[in-house]
Amino acid sequence: MNSKPRLNPDIAHRHHRVRVIVAMSIYVLLLLGSVYYIKHQHPTGPLLVTFALAPTLPVIWVMWSLYVYLTQADELQRRVHLTSLSMAAGVTAFLTLTYGFLEDFAGFPHIAAWWTFIVIDMVWGVTSCVLWCRYK
Amino acid sequence: MKNRIHVLRAEKRWTQAELAERLNVSRQTVNALETEKYDPSLPLAFAIARLFGRSLEEVFQFEAGSAPQTSRREE
Numbered sequence: 001m002n003s004k005p006r007l008n009p010d011i012a013h014r015h016h017r018v019r020v021i022v023a024m025s026i027y028v029l030l031l032l033g034s035v036y037y038i039k040h041q042h043p044t045g046p047l048l049v050t051f052a053l054a055p056t057l058p059v060i061w062v063m064w065s066l067y068v069y070l071t072q073a074d075e076l077q078r079r080v081h082l083t084s085l086s087m088a089a090g091v092t093a094f095l096t097l098t099y100g101f102l103e104d105f106a107g108f109p110h111i112a113a114w115w116t117f118i119v120i121d122m123v124w125g126v127t128s129c130v131l132w133c134r135y136k
Numbered sequence: 137m138k139n140r141i142h143v144l145r146a147e148k149r150w151t152q153a154e155l156a157e158r159l160n161v162s163r164q165t166v167n168a169l170e171t172e173k174y175d176p177s178l179p180l181a182f183a184i185a186r187l188f189g190r191s192l193e194e195v196f197q198f199e200a201g202s203a204p205q206t207s208r209r210e211e
Contacts, residue, residue: 008157008162009156009160009162013162075161075176075180076161077164135173
């Protein structure tokens with residue numbers, strides 16, 4: 001990563017936030033559209049797979065945006081985000097492992113894998129807020 | 137680690153946002169530096185000292201007990 005940020009980190013953060021809001025709005029629209037189409041039109045084969053995967057496209061954009069932001073962020077922003085992302089990854093890995101055992105050995109109901117995305121995002125959000133509070 | 141960033145910034149009559157702009161860091165980072173909740177990296181510390189036209193020692197003062205863990209282990 002470049003040690004000298006090109007764009008001012010505050011502006012880079014604002015750009016990233018706008019990109020995430022736009023991408024997640026598209027995500028919601030694609031998700032609702034895909035669910036509606038699959039439920040009512042019952043597509044099969046490659047078309048079904050295409051509609052099932054359509055909502056992931058804006059998520060790729062969010063990941064790219066995050067990468068761009070982290071290359072332009074200053075050292076404290078980078079530290080907070082990477083620390084909170086590591087913590088979120090650790091907590092999510094532990095939770096999915098634990099629930100996987102409960103599912104397999106204790107007969108707990110099945111939970112779809114996409115919940116991993118929700119859990120990691122939630123834990124990431126909370127940990128980055130907590131970490132930022134420490135520096136205020 | 138103690139620092140005199142707040143005093144030096146006040147002398148220049150810069151806002152936190154202006155200092156952040158000059159250092160190419162976020163305003164939150166300037167605030168964390170001034171409240172001494174975050175110790176900057178060596179390149180950023182040098183950039184701050186250079187911006188104020190001071191030596192590193194004039195801006196940052198090392199305090200006993202604030203050594204990083206690696207130094208503590210060596211003691």
